[in-house]
Amino acid sequence: MRKVELYRFSLPMEAGVILRNQRLKTRDGLLVCLTENGKQGWGEISPLPEFSQETLEEAEASTLGWLHSWVNGEQAFESALPSVAFGLSCALAELSGFLPQKADYRKAPLCNGDPDELFAVLGAMPGEKVAKVKVGLYEAVRDGMIVNLLLEAIPDLKLRLDANRSWTRAKADGFAKYVQPQFRDRIQFLEEPCKTREESRDFSRETGIAIAWDESVREADFVVQAEPGVAAIVIKPTLVGSIQRCHMLVEQAHNAGLMAVISSSIESSLGLTQLARMAAWLTPDTIPGLDTLSLMQSQLVRPWPDSELPVLEVDALEVVWRR
Secondary structure (H helix, E strand, C coil): CEEEEEEEEEEEECCCCEECCEECCEEEEEEEEEEECCEEEEEEECCCCCCCCCCHHHHHHHHHHHHHHHHCCCCCCCCCCHHHHHHHHHHHHHHHCCCCCCCCCCCCCECCCCHHHHHHHHHCCCCCEEEEEECCCCCHHHHHHHHHHHHHHCCCEEEEEECCCCECHHHHHHHHHCCCHHHHHHEEEEECCECCHHHHHHHHHHHCCCEEECHHHHCCCCCCCCCCCEEEEEECHHHHCCHHHHHHHHHHHHHCCCEEEEECCCCCHHHHHHHHHHHHHHCCCCCCECCCHHHECCEECECCCCCCCCEECHHHCEEEEEC
């Protein structure tokens, strides 16, 4: 006997969260619960505005079609919409026991450029000291000075930088000019510094700063392969697709000698805990990029360990469909 519940959620964000061209006031999405033979599986479906190819309305329509097929025992094919494919694959994986329970709750903390704040966070981190800095939001020269300051102030720190293709080649060079050459090998990678892959490759070749593919991973012509200067691929399952697709990308990256990083698309605490389980399973030697819960004012159904944010329970959610 199969049962289905589909809920809609809307979580308030902290003020000032900006995605590309819009301010994100709430994080909206769907939670699906599948029940079969006394077992349950949960999944989150939350397209990310400005980044996902599908809207929440499109995701809901696709999800409902899949759920109707599944609850009736019919063949339910994987959705072509990445957020739907990911959320439903999580629900199925929990239902079958395919998704291991062990989770990697380590996270590369997001840094705003204050070394003192970072000292405190890193001091509590076991093992490797890795932090992430968003660059490209302000002047490239300012970004370069902040990155240099952090690397100089904390000698065992490694940084992951994310530019979201925001720089021209000239601006990228301006950034590199302010990062001293002796610190550059402690930049684990800079995600897509330039507007094109070729410009990013040239930037890495000329500066010695390693890069990672992020947006490129989600493009139709992308092939995972070893390249000079390329250190990693960043996998954001809500934007990429099902657990199976993410698993394939991780294997391809590891076979090519690249790091694979499981990363957040600002999912709720429920989605983040599932990403932490994926990371422990698929990329156990790599700290995942999951430090986004602090952007929200509430958790959802399943809390993240040690978070003091209030938890919104399932009883408070709007029911979209139940069968």
